[in-house]
Amino acid sequence: APRVGVLALQGDVREHVAVLAALGAETALVRTPAQLAEVDGLVLPGGESSVIDKLARIFGLREPIIARIGAGMPVYGTCAGLILLADRILDGLPSQLPFGGLDIDARRNAFGSQVDSFEADLAVPVLGEPPVHATFIRAPAVERVGPAVRPLAAVDGRVVAVEQGALLATAFHPEVGGELRFHRRFLDRVAHVSGA
Ligand code: GLN
Helix, strand or coil, X not given: CCEEEEECCCCCHHHHHHHHHHCCCEEEEECCHHHHHCCCEEEXXXXXXXXXXXXXXXXXXXXXXXXXHHCCCCEEEECHHHHHHEEEEECCCCCCCCCXXXXXXXXXXXXXXXXXXXXEEECCHHHCCCXXXXXXXXXXXXXXXXXXXXXXXXXXXXXXXEEECCEEEECCCHHHCCCCHHHHHHHHHHHHHHCC
């Protein structure tokens, strides 16, 4: 069976592990290059993207993660994870780097301090009915979408979920609200790519 990892440097790691386990996946925490080498797909959790980036460099994971993304490993990023998958970060910290892979520009904290956090029911056509009850917490928005990127959902005209090849990203947190369909989509991709 394919095995999926959750990057466990900072952020809401446990929530992702719980959703993946509820879907029957074999999960592993990833904190080292050796652990990364043993997984067929990776979740980048929500948290603080600049901290996750910094720790990934300290733990020697940045280059291996970039290499796996380039080799087609399925990755699902939520919120900070979306920022980490963006080719370009807007309003990032000066030292902050993404892993990249998604041909998008992601603006950090795009919804402003007045509405730090909010919930919304989103139509996500690729997932069908019912709409996704989405939790946004200091969420980014996707401001530029390259030609190979498929926007999956928007709120107030701003793209908040995208897919490109084996990469899936949402600006919100399905893992905190019992929404399983994004993780199932990710796991289907992992099974397909790993041939299991
Ligand atoms: N604002 C955070 C960042 O810049 C993301 C918040 C989240 O993951 N909920 O990384």
